[in-house]
Amino acid sequence: MAPHERARPLAPGSPYPARDLCSQCGLCDSRWIAYVRRACAFLEQRFEAMEEHAHGRSRDLDNEDELYFGVHQRMLTARLRQPIEGAQWTGIVSRLGVRALETGLVDAVLCVTQSADDRFTPVPILARTPEEVLSARVNKPTLSPNLKVLEQLPGSGIRRLLAIGVGCQIQALRAVQDSLPLEQLYVLGLPCVDNVSREGLQTFLESTVSSPETVVHYEFMQDFRIHFRHSDGREETVPFFGLDTPKLKDVFAPSCLSCFDYTNAGADLVVGYMGATFGRQWLTVRNDRGAELLALVEDELDTAPVTSRGDRRAAVQQGIEAYDKALKLPRWLAELFGLVIGRIGPQGLEYGRFSIDSHFTRNALWVRRNHPAMADRHIPAFARRIISRYRLPSL
Numbered sequence: 043m044a045p046h047e048r049a050r051p052l053a054p055g056s057p058y059p060a061r062d063l064c065s066q067c068g069l070c071d072s073r074w075i076a077y078v079r080r081a082c083a084f085l086e087q088r089f090e091a092m093e094e095h096a097h098g099r100s101r102d103l104d105n106e107d108e109l110y111f112g113v114h115q116r117m118l119t120a121r122l123r124q125p126i127e128g129a130q131w132t133g134i135v136s137r138l139g140v141r142a143l144e145t146g147l148v149d150a151v152l153c154v155t156q157s158a159d160d161r162f163t164p165v166p167i168l169a170r171t172p173e174e175v176l177s178a179r180v181n182k183p184t185l186s187p188n189l190k191v192l193e194q195l196p197g198s199g200i201r202r203l204l205a206i207g208v209g210c211q212i213q214a215l216r217a218v219q220d221s222l223p224l225e226q227l228y229v230l231g232l233p234c235v236d237n238v239s240r241e242g243l244q245t246f247l248e249s250t251v252s253s254p255e256t257v258v259h260y261e262f263m264q265d266f267r268i269h270f271r272h273s274d275g276r277e278e279t280v281p282f283f284g285l286d287t288p289k290l291k292d293v294f295a296p297s298c299l300s301c302f303d304y305t306n307a308g309a310d311l312v313v314g315y316m317g318a319t320f321g322r323q324w325l326t327v328r329n330d331r332g333a334e335l336l337a338l339v340e341d342e343l344d345t346a347p348v349t350s351r352g353d354r355r356a357a358v359q360q361g362i363e364a365y366d367k368a369l370k371l372p373r374w375l376a377e378l379f380g381l382v383i384g385r386i387g388p389q390g391l392e393y394g395r396f397s398i399d400s401h402f403t404r405n406a407l408w409v410r411r412n413h414p415a416m417a418d419r420h421i422p423a424f425a426r427r428i429i430s431r432y433r434l435p436s437l
């Protein structure tokens with residue numbers, strides 16, 4: 043008998059194995075908790091083994107693009123020519139899920155809908171119809187127990203699965219992949235950073251936006267502003283540099299403050315935005331399965347090559363110090379700073395590197411201060427190389 047055939051999901055109310063670092067990925071809410079010691083991204087990071095298993099090789103640390111964005115065959119930017127109403131960006135992810143079902147590539151799509159009474163409370167499902175995939179469009183910007191639905195696989199008749207998820211979910215999924223009752227698994231990843239619990243989201247919205255109760259969508263965008271959409275269609279934007287850092291420093295989940303898998307290293311195909319110019323999505327094809335996924339929608343996309351402009355390094359260094367001192371700029375200065383950096387600051391892949399550098403340095407400092415005993419083994423080699431390019435404040 044395999045370990046998961048003997049195991050039971052964690053009983054409600056029991057502490058999760060990763061304790062305060064748990065990202066609620068859902069693995070422990072399934073019988074695949076049996077493998078949590080080697081599967082949990084916060085108990086043991088295994089980037090090289092995961093990349094080799096998923097892509098046939100680990101990233102080349104001497105190749106600057108792979109150092110930052112992981113193993114890949116191809117990167118491009120794109121928009122769906124007919125955007126999906128209500129999607130996070132143009133809806134490439136949802137369209138891929140729909141096509142994967144329609145073409146018979148898979149029997150089901152693991153995705154996240156929302157609870158009936160709260161738009162921001164995630165409800166993971168195994169979608170069997172295009173309508174169910176579409177009902178999962180748009181981000182639920184909170185920790186989501188996606189892997190909980192693995193529990194529904196045995197006896198479901200699902201043999202081929204497309205799983206959509208963020209890095210911590212995908213790291214755990216890859217670690218248990220060979221024990222799942224599947225013939226084929228495709229993985230469509232989202233880049234992810236700074237996620238929050240549902241309560242944390244409330245604090246963030248209340249300190250940042252004019253009417254938190256009407257927000258239906260938000261995104262940190264490449265113009266260095268957060269764009270909020272309200273239920274009446276109104277759009278409100280706030281400059282990153284105007285955030286209430288003293289209040290928000292503790293709002294992000296500890297799992298996200300100790301994560302170095304921003305670009306979702308284990309996915310076959312990753313669809314985000316931060317390596318693209320404003321308004322476009324950014325796609326990273328990591329392996330042949332990722333190319334197969336992209337081929338499902340490529341003729342519906344307006345595509346363009348990735349570009350890169352500017353130099354992020356001075357802005358990252360200044361940001362490290364400002365964040366550490368928890369400085370809050372007056373609104374007029376934040377607006378001015380945002381305007382200038384939006385015009386002359388990093389764009390395209392350089393914006394992606396700006397965001398990765400800023401988050402890796404912040405997270406390395408957080409791990410070294412809060413979990414010093416695990417810092418050396420937890421921070422992966424690629425992140426250590428990136429962090430070493432900056433001066434960090436003392437511990």
Ligand SMILES: Cc1cc2nc3c(=O)[nH]c(=O)nc-3n(C[C@H](O)[C@H](O)[C@H](O)COP(=O)(O)OP(=O)(O)OC[C@H]3O[C@@H](n4cnc5c(N)ncnc54)[C@H](O)[C@@H]3O)c2cc1C
Pocket residue numbers: 126128129130131132133134135136137152153154155164178179180181182183184185186188206207208232233234235237261313314315316317323
């Ligand atoms: C919490 C979070 C943080 C992100 N941060 C970044 C970032 O910093 N940089 C960047 O480039 N991209 C980031 N992304 C990805 C980006 O915001 C878009 O989701 C992506 O570009 C796809 O857009 P779309 O219009 O094609 O998606 P849609 O077609 O709207 O589909 C969205 C998909 O997201 C899935 N989903 C929703 N909420 C969650 C969740 N909590 N956990 C797992 N899956 C979920 C749904 O299942 C759905 O299939 C983030 C996504 C999430 C969920």
